Amino acid sequence: MAPRLFACFSRGSSSSERKTTADSATEEQRRAGPVVVELFSSQGCGTSTDAEDIATRLGLGEIVDVPVLVLAFHVDYWDYRGWKDPFGSSAWTVRQKAYVESMRLDTLYTPQIVVQGRDQCLGNEEGSIAAAVCAAPRFPSPTMQATFSKPSPMTLQVALSGPLRSKVDSAGANVMVALYQSGVVININKGENKGRLLANDYIVRRLEKLATVKDISMKKSVSGTITFTLWEGFNPVKCGLVIFIQNSSLHISGAQQLAIPDNL
Template identity: 30%
Template sequence: MSYLPPIIPATILGTLATVGVFLTFGAPSTALMAGPILVETPETPVAIELFTSQGCSSCPPADRVAAKLAKEENLVVISRPVTYWDRLGWKDTLAREENTKLQRDYAFQGLSGRNGVYTPQVVVDGQRGTVGSNEAIVRQYIKQSAKAPAALALRPQDDGSVIIGVAGDTSKAAHLTLVALDSHVSVKIGRGENGGRTVNYTNVVVDETRLGEWNGGKASFTITPNQLSHIGADRYALLLRSKNAGPILAARYVVRGEENGAS
């Protein structure tokens, strides 16, 4: 197993130091490797949310784009299967009503690009929407979202908990959410538009836990070991989202120490 030190812009390092968050460079200690750690990235990660459905014949190409994007270290990719295609004869086995509500809230708030409630839809950083299979437009939006107004950093503790440092300047109130994910799910679909097909899904939402509120400046939050042991989840992400389905101000993956280097 290899370990690479995080590459963090100097401006972010200075900000994180002011909130008492320190990252160790070089080989990690045994205690560090035993607990959950942050997979750092060269740039502030961009959040990609895919609203998809097993009952949508146009969705598998978008699911493949999501799988491709999930391999890139500057992106946090989350699949959010929705419920409103269930009426066509196949109940989506991964769908959550919370995903459907979030997509409707996005449409109500108004996304730039292609707004509305449809599948497949990709929403980039909670601000821009497009057809999820249109990789060129998705990448265009990713470039436009390369800078975030906030930063997240993790400091693992010996007891397996993690202290999250949040820093940044924003006039918008936000909440920090821990998202439990299943990194890979294969589903054989029995009926509907995709009947007879086996479709692969990437980073599917299993559960979400609100960790607290943030109003800009310096703050810290804690993740307990139990919160990183959700049944059916093998990966986790942090989302700092403006309230009322607003823009995502920061995002990070969280994985267990033994997974570092494999993500």
């Protein structure tokens, strides 16, 4: 079956209403930024492979007609099945548990998709994912400027400064920065996916907090510096950064993607 592109339109209105709605939606999309989609996955999970493929296509804009930033968090709780996911982390399991608690779910599971920190669905159900992305609120992207440096061969330093373009109330929010890696291909020789060649994109390798902010206007500038510890084989061409604003309810209200210079 050919890939489908889901358009995000409202239904049940007259032609004039649809035109007005479409014009408003177009203007809103000019102001609004991307939707953050988090995939909780594992190379040791047999049902996560389809979800990884969907995540790749979602990030490439092949599923929905709104901009999406995908972040794939590989959890570690399936490692006991025989294949230890080299990208699995207990920190990502803790992050998933926080979503399970905030959404009052019964259990952890993979593959799971979380949209803007507010909604979730099964990670290999393309239609459900598309519907959740289309229904998600969108916010203006931060317009932060970045300066990159490598103080040492295994260290990446990023200085960031600029407005968040989202109002933050007295409850506060964290400005988070994820370093991800794409284009990973690996042979699996144990576990549920034994004998398969898996391709993974948008794998979160590092997640750091740039700042905690509260009571700020949309125009308020925020600045800070983050230092990432790198890994053997780090290739800036296959990596990128995602900045996102997340409050204590885990809701995301703005995100920005940054490329990493390939001449570092």
